[in-house]
Amino acid sequence: MNVFEPKFFSTLKNYNKSRFATDVMAGVIVGIVAIPLAIAFGIASGVGPTEGLVTAIIAGFIISFLGGSKVQIGGPTGAFIVIVYGIIQQFGIGGLLVATIMAGIMLILMGVFKLGSVIKFVPYPVIVGFTAGIAITIFSTQMNDLFGLQLEKVPSNFVDKWLFYFHNFDKTNFLVFSIGLLSILLIIFTPKISKKIPGSLVAIILVTVLVWALKYFFGINNIQTIGDLYTLPSGIPAPKIPALNLAEGQTIFDLAVMLFPAAFTIAMLGAIESLLSAMVADGVIGDRHNSNTELIAQGVANIFTPFFGGIPATGAIARTMTNINNGGRSPIAGIVHVITLLLVLLFLGKLVGYIPMACLAGILIMVSYNMSGWRTIVLLRNAPKSDFAVMLVTMILTVLFDLTVAIEVGLLLAVVLFLKRTSDVTSIKIFSSEIDPNIESDIALHEEKLKIPAGVSVYEIDGPYFFGVANKFDDIMNQTSKPPKIRIIRMRRVPFMDSTGLHNLENLCRESHRKGITIILSGVTMQVRKTLMKAHFDQIIPEDCICSHINIALAKAEEKLRVKS
Numbered sequence: 001m002n003v004f005e006p007k008f009f010s011t012l013k014n015y016n017k018s019r020f021a022t023d024v025m026a027g028v029i030v031g032i033v034a035i036p037l038a039i040a041f042g043i044a045s046g047v048g049p050t051e052g053l054v055t056a057i058i059a060g061f062i063i064s065f066l067g068g069s070k071v072q073i074g075g076p077t078g079a080f081i082v083i084v085y086g087i088i089q090q091f092g093i094g095g096l097l098v099a100t101i102m103a104g105i106m107l108i109l110m111g112v113f114k115l116g117s118v119i120k121f122v123p124y125p126v127i128v129g130f131t132a133g134i135a136i137t138i139f140s141t142q143m144n145d146l147f148g149l150q151l152e153k154v155p156s157n158f159v160d161k162w163l164f165y166f167h168n169f170d171k172t173n174f175l176v177f178s179i180g181l182l183s184i185l186l187i188i189f190t191p192k193i194s195k196k197i198p199g200s201l202v203a204i205i206l207v208t209v210l211v212w213a214l215k216y217f218f219g220i221n222n223i224q225t226i227g228d229l230y231t232l233p234s235g236i237p238a239p240k241i242p243a244l245n246l247a248e249g250q251t252i253f254d255l256a257v258m259l260f261p262a263a264f265t266i267a268m269l270g271a272i273e274s275l276l277s278a279m280v281a282d283g284v285i286g287d288r289h290n291s292n293t294e295l296i297a298q299g300v301a302n303i304f305t306p307f308f309g310g311i312p313a314t315g316a317i318a319r320t321m322t323n324i325n326n327g328g329r330s331p332i333a334g335i336v337h338v339i340t341l342l343l344v345l346l347f348l349g350k351l352v353g354y355i356p357m358a359c360l361a362g363i364l365i366m367v368s369y370n371m372s373g374w375r376t377i378v379l380l381r382n383a384p385k386s387d388f389a390v391m392l393v394t395m396i397l398t399v400l401f402d403l404t405v406a407i408e409v410g411l412l413l414a415v416v417l418f419l420k421r422t423s424d425v426t427s428i429k430i431f432s433s434e435i436d437p438n439i440e441s442d443i444a445l446h447e448e449k450l451k452i453p454a455g456v457s458v459y460e461i462d463g464p465y466f467f468g469v470a471n472k473f474d475d476i477m478n479q480t481s482k483p484p485k486i487r488i489i490r491m492r493r494v495p496f497m498d499s500t501g502l503h504n505l506e507n508l509c510r511e512s513h514r515k516g517i518t519i520i521l522s523g524v525t526m527q528v529r530k531t532l533m534k535a536h537f538d539q540i541i542p543e544d545c546i547c548s549h550i551n552i553a554l555a556k557a558e559e560k561l562r563v564k565s
Contacts, residue, residue: 003112003292007070008331019329026328027336029196030073033322034337035344036200037367039226039352040360041076042311044141045084048230049352051309052076054237057341059301059313064334066300068293069278071285073319073334074301078367079269080312082137083403087262089156091255094244097306098256102263107270107299116291119271123414125391127272128376130406133398135371138364145361148176150224158399176223176358183207183362200363207359226360227353234349239307265404266312270298274315284324318370386417426463428476450550455485456557462493465501483517485564486557490550492523497531509540518560520545522553
């Protein structure tokens, strides 16, 4: 499979009118579903409704046109809200542009160097943890609009934010709260009536009409709308480079260095979310996406979109599944979804201003609920405690600190636990009198037991010989009360060695040589032999003492004993 093979071109080879009609219908429906989400994600990220729609249009088109999945729908997602908001608060819109472009370059490099399959190995507890943490954070940011508190300068820290809310809940506007609650109920119950109509769209239409009626017929003007806070969308903005908030003496390079952790987090989030979405889609439609092509497309989208005021984008699982469920089977559906959004931006932009902020808060609260994956968290309680601990730590760090710290620590914990499990699986056995092939082999050989000569000990390593095991092996060697004359280290079940394993084995051989103990290696596989020879191990012990079978090793031990005696 080539690194860059957009599905758009391959799917057109056998394209027909009936497939086009189905894709157009799916694209229109997905476009309608994406309208409230794009607006809500744009506002929650700290930019505005226009920027959310522009991101869905430009990034959505690039991802559909250049992507490695037939049905992937790209655009802004809830996962980016927290980190984008934080970047804007600290570095401004210019900083967000730099971070997003850097993330785009990283994504392209991931694809070019074929890291698409590697990204899929990010541990599941880490993904569940930071997704749940993001969901809690998004939920927390919506209390101001949901309760109509109209608070300014809400603290960004999770604990301080909630303390601030509790001190101001007495300012709740119960009419606004009722509007938000109605929006949530409409989103929940619409699918019970019709699964084809998105609940968020129903909520926006009905609640907006209700608020408009309350304003013009009853004179109720205290329900805040998008138009009260933001400039209304009127079309695709012209590309521009926003001013960079550089401190005195600071260069763009200095800013890029400061933004590198945030850019890396955006790239990792984009890669993980888009490839997970593509994998889920493959399982439904029976196709196979090109992960490296998908990463390159995501990268290109995130390089171009910021110049139009857009925010980071990736593949969106909910919109992708909506596309599939409505018959979309080619990138044409994704492009039609973009055209639908563009028509809304061009001709219905002013109507966006009438949408109540409480309604958007209700939509985002439901997005956070669906993101939380609480059912998965409950199931993880039955998994190994270490997995649940990794998930919990990642979630708490996401909420209390930030996503960059959470992903770094979560991945580090997952790696440490993996290494511990691997080292625990690797066992070391000691034989001093005989070896029974019928017990010690994978199959019954019905051979006679192998006698171990006096003065010879056999140590068998079962599993990888890496830094997590090397010290364990050293400890067992040092526990021997009476050192043997010859040590046979049986390595038939050692699939690989790392540099620490080599170093420890080299030290063992040199220490044994000083004590007059001969080391013989047995059952050395071709891969391990290559590793030993590459490290010039034949200069430490003779090459004839690196044996391929235990019988050869025992015969060599008897020969060495005769020489010593």
